[in-house]
Amino acid sequence: MDDAPQERLRLHIPEPKVRPGATPDFSDIEVPEAGILDRPPIDADDQTLHDFAFAMIRVLDEEHRAVGDWNPHLDADTLRRGLRYMLHTRLFDEAMLRCQRQGKTSFYMKCTGEEAVAVAQAMAHRPDDMFFPSYRQQGLLVARDWPLVDLMCQIFNNPKDRTRGRQLPVLYSARDANFFSISGNLGTQYPQAVGWAMASAYKHDSRIAAAWVGDGTTAEADFHHALTFATVYQAPVILNVVNNQWAISSYQGIAGGEQSTFASRAVGYGLPGLRVDGNDFLAVYGATQWACERARSNAGPTLIETFTYRAAAHSTSDDPSGYRPANEEQAWPLGDPIERLKQHLITLGEWDEERHEALTEELRAAVKADLKTAESYGTLGTLPDEPRSMFDDVFKELPWHLREQRDEMEKL
Amino acid sequence: MIQAINSALDICMSRDPDVLVFGEDVGYFGGVFRCTAGLQKKYGKTRCFDTPISEGGMLGAAVGMGVYGLRPVAEIQFADYIYPAFDQLVSELARLRHRSAGEFHAPVTVRTPCGGGIFGGQTHSQSPEGVFTHVCGLKTVMPSNPFDAKGLLIAAIEDDDPVVFFEPKRIYNGPFDGHHDKPLQPWGKHPMGEVPEEHYRIELGRANVVREGADCTILCYGTMVHVALAGAEEAHVDAEVVDLRTLLPVDMETIEASVKKTGRCLILHEATKTSGYGAELLSLVQEHCFWHLEAPIQRVTGWDTPYPHAFEWHYFPGPARLAKALTRLMED
Numbered sequence: 001m002d003d004a005p006q007e008r009l010r011l012h013i014p015e016p017k018v019r020p021g022a023t024p025d026f027s028d029i030e031v032p033e034a035g036i037l038d039r040p041p042i043d044a045d046d047q048t049l050h051d052f053a054f055a056m057i058r059v060l061d062e063e064h065r066a067v068g069d070w071n072p073h074l075d076a077d078t079l080r081r082g083l084r085y086m087l088h089t090r091l092f093d094e095a096m097l098r099c100q101r102q103g104k105t106s107f108y109m110k111c112t113g114e115e116a117v118a119v120a121q122a123m124a125h126r127p128d129d130m131f132f133p134s135y136r137q138q139g140l141l142v143a144r145d146w147p148l149v150d151l152m153c154q155i156f157n158n159p160k161d162r163t164r165g166r167q168l169p170v171l172y173s174a175r176d177a178n179f180f181s182i183s184g185n186l187g188t189q190y191p192q193a194v195g196w197a198m199a200s201a202y203k204h205d206s207r208i209a210a211a212w213v214g215d216g217t218t219a220e221a222d223f224h225h226a227l228t229f230a231t232v233y234q235a236p237v238i239l240n241v242v243n244n245q246w247a248i249s250s251y252q253g254i255a256g257g258e259q260s261t262f263a264s265r266a267v268g269y270g271l272p273g274l275r276v277d278g279n280d281f282l283a284v285y286g287a288t289q290w291a292c293e294r295a296r297s298n299a300g301p302t303l304i305e306t307f308t309y310r311a312a313a314h315s316t317s318d319d320p321s322g323y324r325p326a327n328e329e330q331a332w333p334l335g336d337p338i339e340r341l342k343q344h345l346i347t348l349g350e351w352d353e354e355r356h357e358a359l360t361e362e363l364r365a366a367v368k369a370d371l372k373t374a375e376s377y378g379t380l381g382t383l384p385d386e387p388r389s390m391f392d393d394v395f396k397e398l399p400w401h402l403r404e405q406r407d408e409m410e411k412l
Numbered sequence: 413m414i415q416a417i418n419s420a421l422d423i424c425m426s427r428d429p430d431v432l433v434f435g436e437d438v439g440y441f442g443g444v445f446r447c448t449a450g451l452q453k454k455y456g457k458t459r460c461f462d463t464p465i466s467e468g469g470m471l472g473a474a475v476g477m478g479v480y481g482l483r484p485v486a487e488i489q490f491a492d493y494i495y496p497a498f499d500q501l502v503s504e505l506a507r508l509r510h511r512s513a514g515e516f517h518a519p520v521t522v523r524t525p526c527g528g529g530i531f532g533g534q535t536h537s538q539s540p541e542g543v544f545t546h547v548c549g550l551k552t553v554m555p556s557n558p559f560d561a562k563g564l565l566i567a568a569i570e571d572d573d574p575v576v577f578f579e580p581k582r583i584y585n586g587p588f589d590g591h592h593d594k595p596l597q598p599w600g601k602h603p604m605g606e607v608p609e610e611h612y613r614i615e616l617g618r619a620n621v622v623r624e625g626a627d628c629t630i631l632c633y634g635t636m637v638h639v640a641l642a643g644a645e646e647a648h649v650d651a652e653v654v655d656l657r658t659l660l661p662v663d664m665e666t667i668e669a670s671v672k673k674t675g676r677c678l679i680l681h682e683a684t685k686t687s688g689y690g691a692e693l694l695s696l697v698q699e700h701c702f703w704h705l706e707a708p709i710q711r712v713t714g715w716d717t718p719y720p721h722a723f724e725w726h727y728f729p730g731p732a733r734l735a736k737a738l739t740r741l742m743e744d
Contacts, residue, residue: 132476164513173512180479181512185503191472192504198473199480202432202458209476221496225469232464393510394549396517396572399617399661 014253020321024331031333034058034277035068039286042294046270053263053273056307059282064343070286072124076350082123082143082281083345086115086338088363089139092148093312095367096155100316104379105155107169111136113311113329116281116337117242118212119143124288125210130200132180132193132211135170136242136310146177148367152374157384160377164392165384187217190226190239197237197301198229208236208295216247218262219255227303231269236295238288239303241265242278244310249323266303278308279334281341307334413584413599416558416607417447417523420565421485423611425455428483431569433460435470435487435523444489445525445584467497471522475504478518478574485569491526491578492538505574506549521568525581526554527635527682528719529588529728537719539634539683544576545660545692551616552659554578556637557587557604560657563614571616580634580682588635589642590730619663621670625652628676628741631667631693633657636680636729643680643734649742651678659689667693668700675706676741682729685713707744710737 018025037057040048059071066073074082093110100108111118118139122131131140141151153160155169163173163181173181183189193211200207217223218241230237241262245252252262266273272294276287284306291302311329313320345351378384391398391406398406424431433448439462442449452460463470467488474484488494494501501522509517528537545552551573555561561579568575582588586598587605599605622637627650630640637655644651652670656662671677677697679690690711697709712729720727 130480162513162515163511166511166513171511173515175512175515181508181516183504183511185499188472188500188504191469191500192476192479194469195473195476195478195484196480197476199477199482202482203480221468222472222499225466225472228464228466229469229473393514395551395661396509400664401661 014251014258016251016253016324018325020323020325022325024325024328026331026333029333032056032058034061034280035071037068037070039069039290042290042297043299049272050267053267053275054261056275056277057283057287058277058280059286060280060340060344064340064347066282066344071282072286072289074282074285076345076348078123079341079345080351082119082285083338083341083351084359084363085119085123085139085143086281086341087360088367089115089119089142090338091360091363091367092138092142095371096152097316099155099371099379104375105169106380107316108155109135109170109315110312111138113332113336114242114244114278114308115139116284116341117278117306117308120281120284121210121240121288124285125292126207128178128207130178130180130193130196130207130209132189132196132209133182134186134189134212134214134217134242135182135184136214137212138170141172141174141177141179144177144179146174146179148370149374150174152371153377156374156377156379156382158374158378158382159384160374161384164389166390187213187220187222190222191229193239194226194229194235194237197235197295198233201236206296208238208292210238210240212240212242214247215241215243215245215252215257215262216250216255218265227265227269227271230301231271234298234300236298237301238291238295239301241303241305242308243305244308246310246314246324248314248318261305263303263305271301271303273303273305275305275307277334278306279337279340281337282344309334413558413561413579414446416562417565417579418449418451419607419609420562420569421448421451422454424485424566424569425451425459427611430482431485432477432482433485433487434463436463436465436489438462438487443487445581447523448487467493468500471497471500471505471520474520475500475508475518478520479516483519483569485521485523488522488524490536491524491540492535494524494540501544501550501576502547506547510549517572518574519572520574521565521577522575523565523577523579525584526578527580527582528724529582529592529635531721531724532719533721534718539578539681539714541578541659542683542687542689542692545689549574550660551575552578553616553657554580554634554659555657556580556583556634556655557602558599558607559604560614560620562607563612564616564657566611567613567616570613575616578634582635583638587638589638590728591642592725614657616658617661617663619657619666620655621652621666622655623651623653625650625674627651627674628678628738629654629670629674630678630680631656632680633659634682636682639729639731639734640680643731643738646731647735647738649738651738662696664696664700667697671697671701672704675704677701677705678710678712678737678741680712680729680734682714684716685711686716688713707741710741712737
């Protein structure tokens with residue numbers, strides 16, 4: 001036994017570098033040069049894929065050019081479509097935030113700054129691939145041309161709400177868009193997506209599944225269940241971690257991001273983990289396309305970490321000024337996804353400020369018109385249905401005890 | 413009863429290629445209780461397979477498969493191990509149809525052995541059925557014999573709602589009336605041990621009066637049905653024994669008819685007492701039959717302690733305890 005005095009143990013509590021009142025400081029985020037990483041074959045071995053979990057796939061360089069192996073080489077129309085969807089998502093968010101402030105909905109969640117994630121990923125998938133989203137991927141539905149009026153009606157819980165007033169606003173369901181009902185319990189959709197993908201493989205289908213969680217939810221058991229099942233059964237699924245740095249007020253270090261990247265969680269499971277610049281539309285598209293090809297050719301699942309920043313509050317019930325410096329999003333070293341794609345298109349000679357202004361006006365008018373339509377069916381306070389409808393769908397058929405309770409309620 | 417369960421799975425798999433069977437050790441080996449023996453060999457590895465030791469993952473995946481359109485049958489090796497999957501069962505499987513207003517549902521059956529009397533200690537003996545009847549959106553079933561087990565399991569698998577199917581492991585190999593010192597009777601000698609080979613269903617939500625009687629009604633299910641028959645005989649009470657079979661939705665018509673006829677009611681289950689399923693039964697009987705009752709309703713249950721290893725037979729609500737309670741019920 002060594003009797004020498006030992007250092008006493010101390011408990012480590014992770015802490016972000018800066019708090020309110022301080023100057024935003026992202027100096028320890030390494031932003032590698034765009035285009036420097038090779039795009040490996042989709043069936044590359046673990047050794048080759050290992051480093052991608054710690055690097056960062058980037059395509060758009062400082063001069064707004066698309067460079068390197070991961071460039072998906074999209075034509076100008078597709079790029080403009082991506083820009084349109086991202087902008088549409090942002091304007092939709094802004095309109096819905098105003099609706100919340102006006103008391104037309106109880107709650108809303110914006111995805112500002114993260115639009116490239118959902119939009120580019122939806123575009124890289126086939127329309128019939130099945131999505132198991134979290135609550136900040138409204139861009140998936142926008143990019144699948146799902147009518148915004150339907151989403152607004154779900155938010156307003158009005159008679160056109162397809163979920164009949166049962167869900168918190170933004171927990172959408174859109175079966176016809178191959179978009180799974182959003183739970184609200186975090187991470188549950190991750191193993192469900194794996195199960196769906198296993199079923200697709202069992203049926204020799206060609207459709208694959210994708211799921212999204214945030215950095216915070218990687219700490220949930222379901223995240224690890226999903227990775228285990230995905231690797232064991234080599235399910236055709238893409239598991240996405242949207243690392244937007246914040247889980248309400250907890251920075252990503254609280255979820256374990258201080259010691260390693262979230263993409264690196266894949267390494268121990270024998271899965272490829274791709275860490276991607278989440279504000280780079282082309283990098284997100286390219287990485288997702290790679291993972292889709294891989295899944296669809298029975299080469300296995302992929303974990304993708306999209307490295308981004310939650311520019312808005314967590315939700316309308318949250319105030320970030322209580323835990324992070326004001327205007328931190330403006331210091332974010334990976335910029336804004338819409339601005340970056342816009343500049344890329346301008347650099348290509350395929351876009352200009354006038355057209356951008358016109359597009360913004362067009363989309364703003366479209367959102368306004370949609371909102372008018374949705375509001376005509378009712379906003380917060382309008383009942384979506386007869387109260388008795390709450391007893392429907394608990395089971396396929398109404399059992400006696402629910403019939404009895406429904407009658408009791410109606411006699412009140 | 414193991415063969416009856418195996419036969420139900422076999423029939424469902426042979427009739428519907430979308431029925432998949434999986435769980436810990438259920439594939440090549442055929443399950444620690446042998447309920448899935450031979451299924452992998454017959455239907456192939458993609459239809460009957462082993463899963464990682466991850467109940468949450470298993471039921472999460474089952475939900476996804478159900479959403480795709482399959483009819484998954486997952487085995488949780490012991491009901492005591494179901495808790496890691498609780499969120500997937502309670503927050504997801506049970507409520508998916510409701511929260512999506514019918515856009516999505518998952519017709520998952522969760523099979524799990526429950527109950528004690530096998531020297532399993534506190535982690536291999538629990539009866540958590542009341543935890544699941546408390547959840548809206550789940551059907552809860554517990555058979556008491558091979559004939560019912562097969563018909564109920566087929567009905568559960570073919571049901572479009574999620575079903576938690578409890579299998580009392582103490583009666584896997586023969587009826588057990590609580591007399592642990594007596595040699596085990598195999599199912600072969602029991603009338604309900606006779607199981608037809610073909611497909612048949614026992615409708616969920618229908619109880620079975622296994623013994624008609626005039627003095628009192630015993631409400632029970634699973635292993636306790638056999639304890640009820642033995643205890644009534646030992647107490648010389650002409651009890652009507654109602655085997656509930658399905659706990660949710662429960663067959664109130666049968667319960668009501670029996671209690672109104674006898675005027676006395678005893679509730680018997682192996683699970684712990686406080687907030688147990690018996691409390692629900694007691695309330696239902698009180699709500700529906702109060703003016704017909706001649707005595708306070710009695711409850712005989714497991715004690716509110718973890719299931720002990722060494723004191724198993726002090727814990728198990730056997731025929732002696734039941735006989736005492738029946739005497740009390742008849743005296744009042």
